[in-house]
Amino acid sequence: MARAAVQRRLTWQLATVDAVTDETPRVRTLTVGVPGWPGHQAGQHLDIRLTAEDGYQAEREYSVASAPGEPVAITVERLDDGEVSPYLTQELQAGDEIEVRGPVGGYFVWRPEDGGPLLLIAGGSGIVPLRAMLRHRQQTGSTVPTRLIYSARTRQDVIYSAELMELQQGDGVDVVLTLTREQPPGWDGHTGRVDAELLRELAWPAGQDPLAYVCGPTAFAEAVSATLVGLGYPPQRVRIERFGGTGGP
């Protein structure tokens, strides 16, 4: 990795919300302009800091949803009892300012030279950093065999739905959805959790030396990664990013 960017001082920057886009009834993408953004890698995140009138502050982490070189965007899922996500998805408007710090992270990052075959497994909003990887793969013309397994509660909860369907059709990416809670009439795709049975059928065989990225709620990420290791994936080929929370999609 280039060491040049590494010794960079990390400071809070005032960013401007340039656009808001609703992805699903509970999920919104915010495109933000960050002065002096040094560029990011696919899979990195940024920290957001909110400050109330009385000085109270809250900080959270959000993955960068866009590919390197594209305008910085984050995609936020609203948790109804949450402190920060309802603000980001309901209150914040184009033109508002927020403080951000980043990009940060280097472990949960994919570069074309990392190769594959690539297995991306997302639960709920865990799709966000994986979407940046998919866009980066496409942008760089990489032909790494890639399969995305994406677990969502209902069809309506699938983030980036149209984009993922396009990738599936045109770009040599297998996209597999599994709907855990409710399926639309006539749904012939997968249902239920990403468990050993599903992974035995859909994960690249361990013998092909696949590289896996697993992201989502903590319990989801731990269960899926443990299953992959059980299927023979070496732990160092399974990169995990836990988003917190106890529920699963």
Next chain:
Amino acid sequence: MSSVSRGFRGRRRDVGGEEGRVPPGQYVTQDFPVLSAGPTPHTPHDQWSFSVEGAITPRTWTWEEFRSLPSETVTADIHCVTRWSKLDTVWEGVSLDTLLGQADRGGMFVMAHCDGGYTTNLPAQDVLGGQAWVAFGYGGQPLPPEHGGPARLLVPHLYFWKSAKWVRRLLLLDHDMPGFWETYGYHNYGDPWREQRYSGD
């Protein structure tokens, strides 16, 4: 300098009409946030025991022995240093007066030791005289592991980090020593009414 985020208030940061009952800088929450610095221990009752040691006649109770001690129902307001307060929480527990006995403990200190290695220190005066319990019930149910079950310390007049979860042992000392968070600059005593969050406050 950080800039104010338009319209951001943070979590229901009001005292819910309970002025006077809520210490400075706290807000009232209805739910019961789970704070933890490590994995939740799940100690089965048959492997659980509770001891008092140090400058006291050492004693150990098994779960059954502990549960056959006289217990009390306690209704208290609790105050977490991360700024939430929860009012009228109902606990069931054994008073520390029962566990430490009636002797005069003036000038002594208690170090609570817990499953998972957590510790916190308290003046003995503050845990006697009906001010502290080892609680095993919450809201009429057994105390759930994420809230400190099988049993936790309950010292409602101090910030809630003093009410150590998964407590197993009280060490009586003739001198004071900082516990886990106290070592990292949290206040040695932790009175929410004097807003003693950090040392020096």
Next chain:
Amino acid sequence: MDALDGNAIAGLLHNVFSSEMTTATGTCATCGSASVVGELMVYLQAPGTVVRCPVCGNIMMVFVRRKGMTCVDLTGLAHMAA
């Protein structure tokens, strides 16, 4: 709330060490296991941030923020290498 992992504190670590640390390797002072920082167990929902060894569960790092300053304890960390 369940544990997060070292990715969640990439920003905090970058601030403390002035460089990206999630790809560094940290050696546990208790059990001697070497783990990638991105794979350490992180507990944020507490009065401070506690980082534990994924092998033995012992504390490797503690960070407590107070009025703009961060108090750092690395005594559970035998060694850290980029």
